[in-house]
Amino acid sequence: MYPVEVLTLFPDSVQGYLGASILGKAREKGLLGVTVTHIRDYAEGKHRVTDDAPYGGGAGMVMKPEPLVAAIEAARSRAPAGAKVLLMSPRGPTFTQARARELVREPGLILVCGRYEGVDERVMPFLDGEVSLGDFILTGGEVAALAVVDAVARLLPGVLGNESSSVSESFEENLLEHPHYTRPPSFRGAEVPAVLQCGDHARIARWRRWHALRLTQQRRPDLFARLELGKADMKLLQKKEEEL
Structure with missing residues (x-):
């Protein structure tokens, strides 16, 4: 089983997709294991605050380092040794099919979903890297994390059923796919x-x-x-x- 843990402030926003279609079947078959963890569970105090105003002023809020690092460290303790911790961030290199093929060879993944204006920079030493879907801004990293899970899961043996399917798709050879047709004629x-x-x-x-x-x-x-x-x-x- 390929293990993935998603750290997010909005677990409900990812659970539905992970249970549907190919990903849901991969989890049922024991080929893919995905745990969704609420970052707020690692925040301290009565109100479990996970964000605060940025030093130096400016719009928006910044994710605090204490709960996020605590969540990352807890996830690392549960994951196989060597699992990669990646922050979903517009600052990261663009995610590609080639990157998906690299990640499927890792022992596992811990995907951190950013929110608000960003993440306190002091969290960066606790990561193995950052990942971006492209040159645009999302409300949060949940959509990006799901994209990474989906792309990686499709490369796991047995997930698609027809193993030849994944090697003939767009970007596998730096080629777009040919047109497809089905019935009626x-x-x-x-x-x-x-x-x-x-x-x-x-x-x-x-x-x-x-x-x-x-x-x-x-x-x-x-x-x-x-x-x-x-x-x-x-x-x-x-x-x-x-x-x-």
Whole structure:
């Protein structure tokens, strides 16, 4: 079982998603273990305060170091040795499929959900790193933590059922995925491409590869620039769709 602990001030906001669909089934099968911990449980005093005004003034509140560090230390004591503690933060490097593949090889994860204006900087020495979903701001780190859990869980053996599925998806080769179709064969005048119904698997594979390359070239030139194209791909890109 791959262990994950999510530290948050709003546990109800993550519990529902973790119990649904593929993640819920992975937990039922014992492939993924996710514990959701309320940071406020580690705050002291009658009111269990977890945030305070920032030194130096300014808008918003800052998460206090005492309860957050206490929660992190408690989570480390429960986790396997070497589990990574990551703060969901816009300051961190952008989360990618490659990073998900790195994290699935770790002994486990402890994901810390930031809130308000941020986290007291003195918490940073107790972390192993920070993670961002991209160049935008969220209300809190819960959505980012769920994204990390979801992306990592899908890479665990047995979670998807069809293991070949996860290696043919977008970003696994720095490629976007080819278009997908299912029944009915005709929908409001739009037809499923004949090649996908021809039964020629080599031709279908060629069609899918051509579309993946073209889509990446058009929509994500940054990814396309990192591709190491072989002679077969170069030759394929010179063709028109009707020539496939």
